[in-house]
Amino acid sequence: MRISVFGIGYVGVVSCGCLAELGHEVIGVDVTPEKVALLAGGRSPIVEEEIDHLIADAVAKGRLTATADVADAVARTEVSFISVGTPSAADGSVALGAVDNVVASIGRALRDKPGSHAVVMRSTVPPGTGEDRVIPILEQAAGRKIGDRLYYYSNPEFLREGSSVKDFRAPPFTLIGAPEGDDAAMLRAIYAPIAAPVHVAPLRVAESVKHISNVYHAVKLAFANEAGAILSSYGVDAREAFRLLCEDRVLNVSPAYLRPGFAFGGSCLPKDIRSFLALAEDRNIAAPFLKNVLPSNIANIDRTFEAIARHGRQPVSLFGLAFKQGTDDLRESPFVQLAERLLGKGFDLRIYDRFVQVARLMGSNRAYIEREIPHLERLMVISPEAALSSSRIAVIGHVSAEDRPALLAALSGHIVIDLAGIAELRAHPGIDYHGLCW
Numbered sequence: 373m374r375i376s377v378f379g380i381g382y383v384g385v386v387s388c389g390c391l392a393e394l395g396h397e398v399i400g401v402d403v404t405p406e407k408v409a410l411l412a413g414g415r416s417p418i419v420e421e422e423i424d425h426l427i428a429d430a431v432a433k434g435r436l437t438a439t440a441d442v443a444d445a446v447a448r449t450e451v452s453f454i455s456v457g458t459p460s461a462a463d464g465s466v467a468l469g470a471v472d473n474v475v476a477s478i479g480r481a482l483r484d485k486p487g488s489h490a491v492v493m494r495s496t497v498p499p500g501t502g503e504d505r506v507i508p509i510l511e512q513a514a515g516r517k518i519g520d521r522l523y524y525y526s527n528p529e530f531l532r533e534g535s536s537v538k539d540f541r542a543p544p545f546t547l548i549g550a551p552e553g554d555d556a557a558m559l560r561a562i563y564a565p566i567a568a569p570v571h572v573a574p575l576r577v578a579e580s581v582k583h584i585s586n587v588y589h590a591v592k593l594a595f596a597n598e599a600g601a602i603l604s605s606y607g608v609d610a611r612e613a614f615r616l617l618c619e620d621r622v623l624n625v626s627p628a629y630l631r632p633g634f635a636f637g638g639s640c641l642p643k644d645i646r647s648f649l650a651l652a653e654d655r656n657i658a659a660p661f662l663k664n665v666l667p668s669n670i671a672n673i674d675r676t677f678e679a680i681a682r683h684g685r686q687p688v689s690l691f692g693l694a695f696k697q698g699t700d701d702l703r704e705s706p707f708v709q710l711a712e713r714l715l716g717k718g719f720d721l722r723i724y725d726r727f728v729q730v731a732r733l734m735g736s737n738r739a740y741i742e743r744e745i746p747h748l749e750r751l752m753v754i755s756p757e758a759a760l761s762s763s764r765i766a767v768i769g770h771v772s773a774e775d776r777p778a779l780l781a782a783l784s785g786h787i788v789i790d791l792a793g794i795a796e797l798r799a800h801p802g803i804d805y806h807g808l809c810w
């Protein structure tokens with residue numbers, strides 16, 4: 373494949389060297405003449421392991437050239453990779469000026485180019501940038517629409533400086549964002565020699581995966597550093613504690629607890645965050661990151677309440693009262709807080725939870741229910757049908773497998789706020805479905 377790489381900084385140079393190594397014919401393009409001259413002369417403009425010989429080798433073999441001439445680079449290639457900088461603007465948002473410029477210049481060059489051309493965004497851009505910003509600029513400049521000899525993909529780069537050549541050759545996966553109905557065959561072919569799974573996702577999802585990956589790495593670091601400081605003030609070897617934490621691949625280093633949804637609660641998480649913060653307080657350790665975990669959880673309950681209230685003060689049935697499915701434990705349940713919020717705002721409310729129902733009749737939690745939430749107990753009903761018969765809005769927190777058929781059968785005509793991401797609800801034809809964050 374003949375590929376032009378726009379922006380020969382840390383990402384672009386590695387792409388140039390590694391794509392040439394895969395056998396592609398590559399042209400590096402930049403607005404900085406010194407970088408172009410260095411690359412054209414077979415020398416890397418960046419410092420990075422292995423890159424010097426990769427660049428020298430690619431130029432010597434005639435597989436890599438460099439230019440500042442956009443029209444020439446576009447005319448001589450079938451694909452343009454964009455890896456220009458996307459730094460922070462003064463207000464913290466991302467500055468997309470370089471992206472806009474390069475896309476417009478590629479688009480203008482495409483006006484005169486016969487044949488088809490694909491533009492691939494490798495720079496890190498916020499979700500929606502492709503569809504809402506880049507594609508309109510590209511189509512306007514090229515004078516034709518996506519699909520008409522013009523293609524656009526997001527292909528975020530996940531490499532880390534210092535090991536970027538290794539990361540390019542052995543990535544965790546290749547992620548491609550493509551418009552609906554486009555299987556990105558051309559881009560898959562470019563990466564065919566790399567033995568890594570390829571995931572094709574909607575453009576916005578691909579863009580967001582890169583974004584949240586970096587946010588997640590920062591979150592992990594802030595957590596480890598803050599917790600490490602607190603632990604070490606109590607004489608703990610925090611490196612050893614974290615090494616062992618990572619040994620749990622079922623709950624700790626795993627997809628567990630990484631599905632966006634409703635707030636957490638229960639008898640352990642809120643309590644232990646509070647007690648960990650008390651340890652920090654006791655030793656005067658600043659813990660701004662951990663201090664904001666419980667407020668973040670409250671904000672989730674606020675958002676959920678607003679997602680319900682948006683539909684007006686209509687009767688609500690709430691499915692799930694215990695903090696999660698399969699337990700009758702109501703301690704610090706976010707569903708109790710949501711129910712109280714609804715009640716306080718004058719909503720007509722019915723609540724159904726199979727496990728709490730059992731506890732209410734005979735379980736050990738009966739005393740707790742009568743003591744702590746008598747106002748909610750009065751609203752509990754004995755079946756999904758009873759909950760739905762008088763409601764217009766159904767809020768599905770959790771629902772057991774036994775109850776699903778009855779729930780789905782009686783749900784028609786309801787506005788459904790799904791807090792759990794239940795597939796059968798999404799597919800239900802007779803409801804007005806709203807996922808919490810999907």
Ligand SMILES: NC(=O)c1ccc[n+]([C@@H]2O[C@H](COP(=O)([O-])OP(=O)(O)OC[C@H]3O[C@@H](n4cnc5c(N)ncnc54)[C@H](O)[C@@H]3O)[C@@H](O)[C@H]2O)c1
Pocket residue numbers: 378379380381382383384401402403404407455456457458470473474494495496497529530531532533
């Ligand atoms: N550095 C990393 O480790 C890394 C890893 C993954 C993703 N990213 C993302 O990749 C993108 C590039 O990062 P970088 O660190 O390589 O940036 P960089 O600043 O090193 O390089 C950007 C290059 O783009 C050039 N440029 C600007 N406008 C141009 C234009 N109109 N035409 C051609 N070239 C132009 C600049 O002269 C510069 O050489 C960013 O979005 C970044 O967030 C970076």
